[in-house]
Amino acid sequence: MSVIDSLVAGFKAFRVTNFEQRPALYEALVNNGQQPEVLMIACSDSRVDPALLLNSQPGELFVVRNVANLVPPYAPDDNYHGTSAALEFAVRDLKVAHIVVLGHSRCGGMDVLRKASWGEKPDREFIAPWVSIAERACDCIGHEAITGPEGSRLVEQAGLKVSLENLMTFPWVRERVEAGNLTLHGWWFNLEKGELWGIGDSGEEPFIQLV
Amino acid sequence: MSVIDSLVAGFKAFRVTNFEQRPALYEALVNNGQQPEVLMIACSDSRVDPALLLNSQPGELFVVRNVANLVPPYAPDDNYHGTSAALEFAVRDLKVAHIVVLGHSRCGGMDVLRKASWGEKPDREFIAPWVSIAERACDCIGHEAITGPEGSRLVEQAGLKVSLENLMTFPWVRERVEAGNLTLHGWWFNLEKGELWGIGDSGEEPFIQLV
Amino acid sequence: MSVIDSLVAGFKAFRVTNFEQRPALYEALVNNGQQPEVLMIACSDSRVDPALLLNSQPGELFVVRNVANLVPPYAPDDNYHGTSAALEFAVRDLKVAHIVVLGHSRCGGMDVLRKASWGEKPDREFIAPWVSIAERACDCIGHEAITGPEGSRLVEQAGLKVSLENLMTFPWVRERVEAGNLTLHGWWFNLEKGELWGIGDSGEEPFIQLV
Amino acid sequence: MSVIDSLVAGFKAFRVTNFEQRPALYEALVNNGQQPEVLMIACSDSRVDPALLLNSQPGELFVVRNVANLVPPYAPDDNYHGTSAALEFAVRDLKVAHIVVLGHSRCGGMDVLRKASWGEKPDREFIAPWVSIAERACDCIGHEAITGPEGSRLVEQAGLKVSLENLMTFPWVRERVEAGNLTLHGWWFNLEKGELWGIGDSGEEPFIQLV
Numbered sequence: 012m013s014v015i016d017s018l019v020a021g022f023k024a025f026r027v028t029n030f031e032q033r034p035a036l037y038e039a040l041v042n043n044g045q046q047p048e049v050l051m052i053a054c055s056d057s058r059v060d061p062a063l064l065l066n067s068q069p070g071e072l073f074v075v076r077n078v079a080n081l082v083p084p085y086a087p088d089d090n091y092h093g094t095s096a097a098l099e100f101a102v103r104d105l106k107v108a109h110i111v112v113l114g115h116s117r118c119g120g121m122d123v124l125r126k127a128s129w130g131e132k133p134d135r136e137f138i139a140p141w142v143s144i145a146e147r148a149c150d151c152i153g154h155e156a157i158t159g160p161e162g163s164r165l166v167e168q169a170g171l172k173v174s175l176e177n178l179m180t181f182p183w184v185r186e187r188v189e190a191g192n193l194t195l196h197g198w199w200f201n202l203e204k205g206e207l208w209g210i211g212d213s214g215e216e217p218f219i220q221l222v
Numbered sequence: 223m224s225v226i227d228s229l230v231a232g233f234k235a236f237r238v239t240n241f242e243q244r245p246a247l248y249e250a251l252v253n254n255g256q257q258p259e260v261l262m263i264a265c266s267d268s269r270v271d272p273a274l275l276l277n278s279q280p281g282e283l284f285v286v287r288n289v290a291n292l293v294p295p296y297a298p299d300d301n302y303h304g305t306s307a308a309l310e311f312a313v314r315d316l317k318v319a320h321i322v323v324l325g326h327s328r329c330g331g332m333d334v335l336r337k338a339s340w341g342e343k344p345d346r347e348f349i350a351p352w353v354s355i356a357e358r359a360c361d362c363i364g365h366e367a368i369t370g371p372e373g374s375r376l377v378e379q380a381g382l383k384v385s386l387e388n389l390m391t392f393p394w395v396r397e398r399v400e401a402g403n404l405t406l407h408g409w410w411f412n413l414e415k416g417e418l419w420g421i422g423d424s425g426e427e428p429f430i431q432l433v
Numbered sequence: 434m435s436v437i438d439s440l441v442a443g444f445k446a447f448r449v450t451n452f453e454q455r456p457a458l459y460e461a462l463v464n465n466g467q468q469p470e471v472l473m474i475a476c477s478d479s480r481v482d483p484a485l486l487l488n489s490q491p492g493e494l495f496v497v498r499n500v501a502n503l504v505p506p507y508a509p510d511d512n513y514h515g516t517s518a519a520l521e522f523a524v525r526d527l528k529v530a531h532i533v534v535l536g537h538s539r540c541g542g543m544d545v546l547r548k549a550s551w552g553e554k555p556d557r558e559f560i561a562p563w564v565s566i567a568e569r570a571c572d573c574i575g576h577e578a579i580t581g582p583e584g585s586r587l588v589e590q591a592g593l594k595v596s597l598e599n600l601m602t603f604p605w606v607r608e609r610v611e612a613g614n615l616t617l618h619g620w621w622f623n624l625e626k627g628e629l630w631g632i633g634d635s636g637e638e639p640f641i642q643l644v
Numbered sequence: 645m646s647v648i649d650s651l652v653a654g655f656k657a658f659r660v661t662n663f664e665q666r667p668a669l670y671e672a673l674v675n676n677g678q679q680p681e682v683l684m685i686a687c688s689d690s691r692v693d694p695a696l697l698l699n700s701q702p703g704e705l706f707v708v709r710n711v712a713n714l715v716p717p718y719a720p721d722d723n724y725h726g727t728s729a730a731l732e733f734a735v736r737d738l739k740v741a742h743i744v745v746l747g748h749s750r751c752g753g754m755d756v757l758r759k760a761s762w763g764e765k766p767d768r769e770f771i772a773p774w775v776s777i778a779e780r781a782c783d784c785i786g787h788e789a790i791t792g793p794e795g796s797r798l799v800e801q802a803g804l805k806v807s808l809e810n811l812m813t814f815p816w817v818r819e820r821v822e823a824g825n826l827t828l829h830g831w832w833f834n835l836e837k838g839e840l841w842g843i844g845d846s847g848e849e850p851f852i853q854l855v
Contacts, residue, residue, distance in 0.1 A: 020664035021277030030416030031653035047268040066232030096352035141307035205241030231453035242442035443699030452838030479680040488654030518774035563729035627663030
């Protein structure tokens with residue numbers, strides 16, 4: 012059976028479960044529209060699916076997934092800003108109450124950024140410019156630390172902080188955060204150990220283990 | 223219990239299942255790295271999670287999610303191209319064998335595009351430019367059809383075709399497709415009926431029901 | 434990790450899901466008591482768990498599991514009648530609307546009965562007397578058929594009919610069935626093919642494929 | 645949709661998942677036969693499904709379910725002993741390494757036993773004789789305690805100990821336990837709190853919280 016046939020079979024299971032056996036959830040999601048309380052900005056990595064990681068149900072999470080779960084800074088112009096468009100829709104139209112940026116260990120995108128910090132650039136067109144969003148994360152980590160055994164984690168977690176800072180450059184995000192109507196969270200999933208770490212509430216504190 | 227506490231509880235369930243009860247999958251995903259065969263480009267809509275819709279497991283799908291599951295055209299420059307960066311990583315680094323663009327009914331993003339076709343523009347900074355990627359999809363549909371009862375579906379499905387066409391503007395996508403090493407798929411999920419439709423193999427044919 | 438530790442880990446996942454993340458179901462099941470509509474009489478075989486096979490949720494199925502999903506005939510006395518006690522509780526106290534007897538292929542218990550039909554008795558104390566409940570099922574199948582390639586299926590399906598007949602020997606079952614308040618079903622799960630077959634409504638017809 | 649149609653739909657989901665999308669598990673379970681390491685003796689209560697409670701997969705648990713998860717004492721004769729037959733098959737044929745007796749709070753069967761201790765007998769034919777298996781559990785608890793707020797728990801947990809004691813009356817159970825090839829466990833699930841408690845290893849100690 013090909014992988015595509017397998018996914019189509021997976022959809023059949025979803026269909027009979029959600030449209031025959033237990034139709035109430037999708038009936039409500041169609042009739043009332045989606046009303047997620049959370050915008051999740053996660054990595055495209057196949058090992059970091061938010062619905063699977065957080066055991067969530069359809070309708071609970073509005074999800075952006077890009078390489079290295081990055082948020083670019085506010086820059087309204089005529090270019091195509093996919094992440095900013097999703098952010099705008101979630102915040103201004105759906106009025107989510109929480110934004111979670113969900114990073115993780117073993118992040119290939121963040122590794123490109125880390126290696127770029129000592130001049131090792133990949134032969135790629137889009138990845139290096141994209142992950143450079145978090146460039147200043149690397150600048151704060153000394154060369155010794157970034158090349159050390161904890162280097163990847165340091166870059167991944169510093170990158171999370173950059174995304175959270177960039178979120179605050181969007182005026183309609185900042186306004187809601189300051190009014191107490193929107194809360195920002197930075198989470199980091201340790202793939203090897205199955206741990207979840209979060210940025211302390213002040214944003215200045217180190218990461219603390221949530222699970 | 224707050225929604226955030228609920229998600230943290232969900233992570234606990236994921237953790238005990240995948241790191242205590244059945245650790246083999248994540249051990250392999252850490253030791254061997256991710257090896258997904260499929261890049262899934264799906265919408266951020268909370269009702270359209272690919273892992274839930276396709277009953278997939280961690281490691282099976284490399285996922286991009288943005289508003290209206292759009293792929294912009296190839297444009298290598300120094301701007302931040304999130305979707306193109308993920309596409310590049312999936313195709314050139316992970317060497318996926320399939321790309322599935324997964325659209326759906328009741329798509330809020332595509333509705334912005336549809337309304338823009340008759341001049342009704344939202345008071346938003348990023349959404350309208352972003353969905354204009356699929357603008358030419360609307361141009362092919364007559365005004366009467368686009369405002370009719372099937373208008374949303376026509377725009378959503380035409381938008382899928384634009385994304386598939388745009389995929390072929392990336393030279394390293396086209397090359398692999400033409401060599402037979404990469405297959406592109408366009409799927410459309412009917413939220414009301416729980417159906418899955420796909421673009422016929424030739425790309426010229428109308429959508430056919432898969433499930 | 435031992436199998437017992439693994440099951441304890443599984444309970445942790447159940448706990449966080451059902452008592453932290455989504456407590457509503459068990460709160461209702463505690464406050465309102467159980468109100469299952471279905472009594473399921475299934476085999477103890479580890480491959481035939483009704484909740485997994487039928488994708489059911491806690492509270493939906495009142496379940497008896499014994500070797501070969503057998504129902505003994507009505508025999509009220511002071512002996513220990515486990516299956517009859519569960520049947521009585523389900524029908525008279527919980528007032529279920531349906532009883533499903535769920536058999537399956539590759540049934541080890543039914544195979545003991547089949548072999549006993551030509552005199553091959555196991556060196557066991559309880560199994561042979563127990564499965565003899567369905568002895569008359571074998572008597573109706575000729576020796577040639579019972580030893581043939583379809584022999585196991587024939588015995589398994591004939592055993593199902595015996596259980597359904599025995600159900601009707603319980604006066605408070607028969608009464609409810611005749612009043613139209615209780616319906617009996619005989620299902621047979623084909624383990625090799627993933628098929629579900631059911632006895633035709635008249636009870637006289639052959640098994641028909643449900644899925 | 646009737647409850648029966650809903651269960652048939654649930655089987656469809658099971659079928660596509662386990663026979664189309666991921667056929668490896670059932671292929672192995674058919675080709676190699678079942679090889680469960682654990683016999684689980686659980687209650688028929690719809691809120692206490694072992695597979696759901698312990699997040700187990702097909703093939704992992706050989707399951708007996710009867711009212712109040714009782715094990716009668718060893719009594720080889722020609723009567724129908726369903727629980728003993730399943731016990732014999734699990735221990736002597738499948739050679740399980742563990743037997744878990746899984747009780748729970750809010751047990752209707754144990755409540756019948758508790759009320760019978762002060763003479764309140766139900767108008768039922770099979771339940772009272774069946775639960776009398778654990779009669780001596782009540783005898784050890786004083787009248788004041790058994791009618792008090794902790795009375796149900798005390799009877800449920802004492803009933804578990806009776807079942808464990810009765811298991812040891814089966815010669816081929818005792819032999820394997822004494823040889824170190826079989827371990828007996830008594831677990832009690834608190835429905836209100838989502839807790840799992842277990843009998844201490846010595847069997848003499850009080851229940852300790854496992855989860």
